[in-house]
Amino acid sequence: MVNPVELDGVTREFGGVTAVQDLDLTVPEGKFTALLGPSGCGKTTTLRMIAGYLAPTRGRILLDGAEATRLPPERRNLGMVFQSYALFPHLTVAKNVAFGLRMRKAGREETRRRVGEALELVGLSHLAERRPRELSGGQQQRVALARAIVIRPSVLLLDEPLSNLDARLRVQMRQELLNVQRETGVTAVLVTHDQDEALELADLMVILRDGRLEQLGHPRDVFPAPASRFVAEFLGYENFLTVPGHGPVTIRPEYVRVLAAGEEPPGGTLLSGTAARVTYRGTDCLVAVRAGDQTVLGTTAAEIRPGDEVRVLLPGDRLIHLPENAPVPATAGDTR
Amino acid sequence: MRRRPLLTALCALAYLFMLGPILLVVAVAFSGGDTIHFPPEGLSLKWFGKALSQHSFTSALGTSVLVATGATLLALLVGVPLALAVQRGRLPGRRVIEALCLSPIVVPELVVGLALYQQLMVGLRVTALGTLMIGHAVLLIPYAVRVTGASLAMADPMLEEAARGLGAGPVTAFFRVTLPVLAPGILSAGLLSFITSFNNVPLSLLLTGPGTTTLPVEMLHYVEFSFDPVVAAVSTLLLALTVAVAVVTERLIGFNKVFGR
Known part of the structure; x- marks a missing residue:
């Protein structure tokens, strides 16, 4: 079986600072992987390298088994949901979602049908003709999700997608995110600093510390057995005796x-x-x-x-x- | 809100001081009499008719429009890429470049005019029209950079990345996303530039010659010899145009974004 994403000894330096060091990681197909860690641990840098917005200083990135280290983002077929959503303000919701299909030269009829399906999936069919600024934060988040999945990406990348929502909505959107992932079966990689989010969503939890892999596993295996005090503290353990x-x-x-x-x-x-x-x-x-x-x-x-x-x-x-x-x-x- | 009588009085005086003379000119333009006199003697539109039928004014208007259009396009052509490079690029010394393209605001226009006169008109034998366009364009670049930069600063820098991720190459991403998002800002910059060029006197004064003169300079010459309400009528037309552009600019982007820091 070919893995959607493979990182092989990936290192990224900014000036003299090493943000990610010698990272080996295999993202399992059809599963929800969460890159977890405090700010500055290298999780966003890792995601941006997978997406193609940053080139690794050393190491290799394979997408669907093919060498992709230097491939520009537009040739990777990945769907990214940004922390700020990055919806195109001059386009309607439907046209935002259709953008990736237009770039792929999909026919008009196919575009219309797939945009409709994607909006249906996130429950926003009734807002198709609105502009992003007329939507609430949660709705914008859903549009961003629909825009990313409509192109049937080989991997869905999520950069702290829920961090701009208020606490109650955040918990609700987690479940919706999980539903969308389960329903489409898309491979998902989530970056988050919220351990509850990772525990609830992830099939594979990847905990990073100072740009290195600290612990990796299913939440049910990692949570009861943190490998270090760092992981334990990050997962909310308070007694260190x-x-x-x-x-x-x-x-x-x-x-x-x-x-x-x-x-x-x-x-x-x-x-x-x-x-x-x-x-x-x-x-x-x-x-x-x-x-x-x-x-x-x-x-x-x-x-x-x-x-x-x-x-x-x-x-x-x-x-x-x-x-x-x-x-x-x-x-x-x-x-x- | 608390009442502050002193402040209110000062504000009223300031408005009176600034708007009073302008309103007088507008009133005189509608006068039925033959001299600039307040209160106007009767009401008529004859001075507007006279202004529009006078060849020196209409020809100067043509020159002004031509110069303002050319200079605006030139300024945008230089200013928009500059704003993009300064804000989004990883250019070394971008602060210096930014300061440099704002500097024409500081340098006295007469100095710029004299320099251009010497180098372009006398030295390189560029026509008066060409020199006027280039000179005005230099003056307008700060506006173009500043206004475009303001709308760029409001846009999410992730938009281009989002477009790239969805399959757009760098060029497509620029034309499908960056440029449309910037369009209102560029339009405001253009309008503001146009009006700034259109109203300019000091630079134009040095660069105009016989046969090639701009409307404000022509008006200046006119009042040296005649003192009838024609000039008031022309001024009123200029004022109306300027106010219209200002209103459109404010609607599109907002002045606080343009002049605020």
């Missing part, structure tokens, strides 16, 4: 039980400490516990107040071991 007998570990607060004095521990590693901060969350309380020189976040159903002496139960089967020698950044967002 050194537990006697386990070394450096991380664990989600949901699995950490905070026991009030007198509560009987059911078994596991116990740490003693003082409750520093208690946040009520409806079904339970999130408690920050000061244990020696570490802070542990855990949950409890018991009545606990700041200052209480408590014990923290860490179930052994929920502890995730982080490699001892992995470089540890200060925070996930600050990697430069």
